[in-house]
Each structure stands twice: as structure tokens, then as C-alpha cells.
Amino acid sequence: MPATASALSTRGLTMSYPGMRALSDFDLDLHPGEIHGVVGANGAGKSTLIKILSGLLTPTGGSIAVAGEDVVIRNAGLAQRLGISVVHQELPLLPNLTAAQNIAVGREEGRLLSPASRRSDRLDYRRAARDFPGAPSATSRLEDESLFAWQVVAIMRAMASKARVLILDEPTSSLTLDERHALHVRLRAVAAQGIAVLYVSHFLDDILEVASVVSVLRDGRLVHRGPCAALDEDALLSHMTSGTARAAAVQACGDVDDSPAALGRTGAGGLVLNRVETGRTTIDGTLNVAPGEIVGLYGLEDSGARDLVEAIFGLRRRSGSISWDGAELPGTPRDSIRRGVALATGDRKRAAIGEWTVEANHVLPQLSVMPLLARRPSRSGRAETVRSIDAFAVKGTPGQKMAMLSGGNQQKILLARWITTATGSCLLLDEPTHGVDVSGRLAIHEQLRAFAARGGSVLLHSTDPEEIVALCHRAVPFASGRPLRELSRDELTIDRLEHMVRASTRHHTPSEVTP
């Protein structure tokens, strides 16, 4: 059996949820000294795999063996004791501590009152840093360091616990080209010490540069595995995207009425963006959303499309011109709401007041446009809240605390409060179905289509191509803060969206990066 030679191996690893399989029958043999790349589209099962291997999720089927011995990874602590170290994408380090302290913190076993061994921690750090040229100095605080230094410290921390397997989750997403190469050099050195590296990324060029073997996941299944040397980006991309089951299914049900799109492009009304700039995001030409139209902005995380949507609503500073219904939008949330332009975000922690009742959350936007010293509405919100609950099939009552509802139901309320109350005639959406179950999504999509059919304008930002294809009359893929070529309804497919975005999602060249 090859299992004896593997640092980590899985057989038939499966993670099922009611109605879907996030990962099915996944086999993996991770050999010491090997860098194994994992690629896949959103929802392909990459993060499920990482979570299972790091002990954050318990698989519903299959087995895992570490160094030939079958194990059940019940929690993250156990994963670490088994020698599986994970560098998560969000780099959970402490900015207020020095690099050396970041490595040492939490590992000082049973010596709470003994003096902190700063000196020996520093020495240990320097010894480890010898293998990592580019590691920050032991005494510098991380908040003063670059993202690359963070990445290096995170890897050093993962290595410090006698790792046998190192799992990296999107390690290069914010690095410059040079830093990326430097990181890959370190990783090769790590692998040369006999450590098995699992490298998960959506940057195909990274995978091809550093990994020796690549596994391609699609819809939770392994669809291709082979040496990287035999592949180029196009081949990899076609493994990732072509003929996905989802793509076919969505196309079948996603027949959207095309007429308003045609009528909209010339109309003076609707939402019109002209030479808008906010943060790293720039729209050079114009972008418009006519009444009755749903326009999609598709991009990966950090594509800049979210910034644009927030800037239109007035949450971010912006330059350029944004008009709605023929008049300029002044650029504060309250003014936007007054004019009928609303933003619903899928980030419910930011948008919901958990301690408040469903009803109070529901009426809050209406409250914000009333004169401050007016009497606050007492009972008027109840009927509207009940209507939203019925229309969106929310499991909950108006009097319940928002925090008591499940995430998906909170989300429905946060969207419904703009639609049911007719506060908005232009809806800006930021991942409106993020973390919502399948039936919840369908309910939300149906409501959005009805909203557009009534003459509302919808600008939808989503990182889920399926959603874009299911809802939009046309879509603009977004990458690195810029819109790519607009896709009409006829051209709109999941494959094409992913292809365009991934093909142009490149790391910033060093000249583009501003400190």
C-alpha cells in the first residue's frame, strides 16, 4: 500500500449536507517532500477539504490516515498534535506582538507565572528564520510589517509545531510578483526538509509554478490529477470549468425575460455610472442599469466590485458621477435611501442588529429618513414585517430577536425590508444569498425577479457565477478593480464568466502596488 509512504492520505472522504455534497469520495496521497496543488472554482470543495483536514469539520464518510495510521481528526488541537499545520487565508496573527512573540504565544506550556522567556524565544526565532530569508526581525512588531512578512511568520508558526503536513490556503492572494516568487522558494525549501505541502489556490500560475502534482476539484469531486509539468493554464482551466453539472442545470432554469434589457440601454432613467473611482476600483467608461433590469458584477473576492457597490450607496468616498433617475446621487446612505436607492449586503453581522427584534430591524431604514424629532412609528411596521415574512418564507416572527433567526433567515429579512416596504426602487446587492440555503436562495431570486419585473433596477455583486447566470440580464465580470468586457444575456454562462475572470486575475506587477 502506498499509504505507508504517505504523510497524509484520505480514502473516500465525503462531506454531505442535506441536498448537496460538498466533497465526495475524495482520495489523496500526500507524500513527504511533495508540493501538491489543489485548484477549483468557488464551491468546488477546496475549503471543505481544508476544514476537514484541519479538524474544523467532521466528514460524513471516508477515512484519513496520518503516516499510515488511521485517525479521526476531531478538533483543531488534535490536527496540530498529529503534525497537520494550516496557514489560513486570513492569517490569524497578533499585530501588536513581535514576530518572535507571535511564534511563541500559546506554546508556553504550563508556565503562566514564570517569566516570559523573551530571550530564548528570540533565539529560537532567529534560528528558525535562518531557513526563511525575508523573515522580519525578531523584535519588530507585525503591524509594522508587510503582508509578505505576515505570510512568512504564519508559515514559520505553522512549522514551529513539528509539522509533518503543511496546508496553505490561498497564500499569495495579496502578494506582489516578487514576494510570490520568494514565497515559493521558501516553500520548496520546506518541502526539501521532508514536509508534505498541500497548496490550495485559485491562482493557476502559482500552482503551475510551485506544485509538482495538481488535483482539480469540481462540484466536490476530483476531476483531474496529474503532474503539473504536463499542464498549462488553459488545460487546467478547462478541467476546472468545462461542462460542470451546475452550469447545465442553471442554464436550464435561468430563462430570464430579455425585453427590459434591450429597452434599458438607451433610456435616460435608471442608474448611470460615469467615470467612477473609489479606492482601487475604477470604471473608465459608463455603466448603467435600466429600470426593470438586473445587471451582475461578477468577481472573485477582492475584485473591487464590492467597493463599487458600497460607493454607489454612499458608504465609501468616490469621485466621478453617479446618477439615479436623471439626478445625481449625493453620496450618503441616507440621501440614497431617500432617493430610493438601497443596499442589501450578505454580510449580516454588519447589517443586522442582533439584539433587536425582527420588526425593529425591518423598519430601521424607514426610520433613518424621518425627521429626528418626529414621533417614532409604533405599530405601523408590524403589517409590513409580516408581509416580508410571508413573501420570503422566513422562519421567524416579527417579535423575535434577530439573533435568534438562522443566518439565511436574517438575510431574507435584511433584503425584504427594502423590497416589501417599497423603500427602494433601485437595489444594490452585495452577495445577497451568501450562506443562504438552496430553498432560501430560490425564494430570494424569485423576489428579485419580481422586483425587476415591477420596474425596479438591480445591480448585483456576487462571487457566485451561478447566481449571476440565474438572475442577470447582462453581467460585467470584474477583476483587479476593473470591469472586463460586458456579457449580454446570450453570452452569459458560468464557464465564460469564470474563464474571463480567472484569465485576468493576475497578481499585481510590482509597479502597480502602492505601499
Added chain:
Amino acid sequence: MNTATSKILGLGRAAIHDYAVGVVLLAVCAYLAIRSPQFSTASNVSNVLDQVSMIGIITMGMAILLVSANFDLSIGGMACLSSVVIAKVANAEGVAAGVVVGVGVAVLLGALNGLIVTVLRVNSLVATLGTGLAYSGMALLLSNNTAITIESTSLSDFMSTRALGVSLPAYLFAAVIAVSAWYLHVTVAGQQTFAVGGNAEAARYAGVRVSLIRFIPFVLTGLFVGIASVILTGLLGGGVPTAAAAWPLQVVAGAVVGGISIAGGRGTIAMGVLGVLLIGVMNNGLNLLNFDAAYQNITTGTILVVAVAIDAALQASWRGRPAVVSDQPQGRPVVDTAPPHVLGAQRQS
């Protein structure tokens, strides 16, 4: 259990939770009424009301500030400065002018606090600690470090005006309670204050002008400090530059004992009133029972800690109950839980 019963039980639970301090207040009053024959006399009741009214008036402002998740520690310095200004202007331009200018100064100082917090984005605890020190320094400077007596006694006489056995400060307290309750519990602005205190980001998403809603309570607190300073100056017959130095802690203690959360978003005007009354009655009772004045601080401090500890315990026990409706999202997995070994911070871009 049918819904009506559970609703009533729920309301009862909420009332006991929110206003447990009222029950304690009643118990203390009953005990004192038995132990001390003087306690329930009209003159003593009026005396208690006089004593609590100054602190009480400012506590109303602090209550609104706390709900908006801010703080004002400068009220002591502000009241001292305002009181000195009232006395100086009253001696120069007449008592009416003194009152108007004194209250005006307090409103402006409150607005200054508000600007520092909302525009310069300084943490309100730090900002008002700093301005409070500065304000009290100015009071000393302006008064040459001595009490300034007002020559005319009209203000003092006015403050001791009685109607229905109760003197003017108690009426002013009642008026301030009414205004604060109206602002916090009747108006749109009040509801928005709860929103900002509960989740400022969510309030911003809903279109609330967060800075404005944070600014107004500072101005209101300034106004109430001005009113309290007029009472103080009247009762003392002049401006004393250090007379209000201990007020900030008493005001915060009153609000917190009443059950107003210092984390923001939770509290009512009634809680503030009950908290102030409880501390006032306890102090009065200790006085009547011939305890040394030093015990007043000890009891106030003890009540404060015990009240907050009980509140925390109640919260924890009620949060532990199973939710009435809870359904897990199905299909697409959502994992909200952070990895257990996460050290905490994320890199801020």
C-alpha cells in the same frame, strides 16, 4: 403553554430583569420606613429629592450617552466651570444673564466634547477625561481658586421656592426626565440612538447619520450639566470651583446601577431615575441611621458592583435557555465558527 400565558410571563420576566433595581428600591424604602420614623416625613422626602436632583438631571444625559455607546467624564469639570461663570456674570450683569451665559457655556462645552468624539474620532472616555481636566483647570483659573459669592440672593431664593412641599430642583429634575424620556423613547432620534449603540455599522447601512446621532447626546448632557450648575450655584449661593469634582463617578454609578449598559444599545430613562433614587435613598438612610458619612461611598460602590454582577449572572442564565425557534441553514454549508486556535486579529489592509 398557550401563547398568551407565555407572553405575559415573558413580559414579566423582562420587567423584572430590566427593573429589578425598582424592587430593591421599594425594599430599601420599606425597611427605612420601619427603622427610621423620620424617613417617611414630608420634609425628608423633599430633602432626598433635593439631594438627588442635581446628579439625577445629569444622569439623564449620561443615560442617553451610554445608550449611544459613549461616555462623558468631563461633567464634573464642566459643572465647576459653568458654576463659576454663572457667579461671575451674575455679579457683573445680573442673575438672569449669569444663568443664561452659564447654561450656554455648558452647552458649548458639551458640543465641543461631541465634536472631538465624532469629528476627530477620539475615544469618548479619553476625550472627556482630557476635556474634564481642562475644564476644571479653567474653573480654578477663572475663580482665582476661591469661591465666588453672588451678591444678589435672588437665585438662592428661587432655588428654595417650594410648591406642594417640594422645592424647585425636584421640579427641574422632573422636567429633565420628561425631556429625556421624550427624546430617547418617543422620537425617531431616540430609536436611532439605540441602533447606533447596538450596532453602529448596521445603523450606517440603514442610512442613519451615525455622527449626528452620537453628537446630540453630548449637547444634551451639556445642557443638563448647565441646569444642574444653576441649581448648585443657587444652593451654594455662589460659584465654587471644585464643588462638582466628584460628580462624574456618581452619575455613572447611578446610570449603571439602574441597569444601563456601558456597552451601549441597552437602557431606559426609567433605569437611570431608579438608579439615582436608589443611591440617594441609601445615602439618606445611612444618614438617618447615624452611620458615618464615609459609609455612603462604601455602600454606593458595593451596590454598583453587586448590581452589575447580578445583571451579568441573569443575562448568562437567560441566554443559556434554548431558543424558541432555531433552524440551521441547510444545503450550502455555512461555517461561522472561527478556528479554535485562531489567535485573533486579522491583518487590516
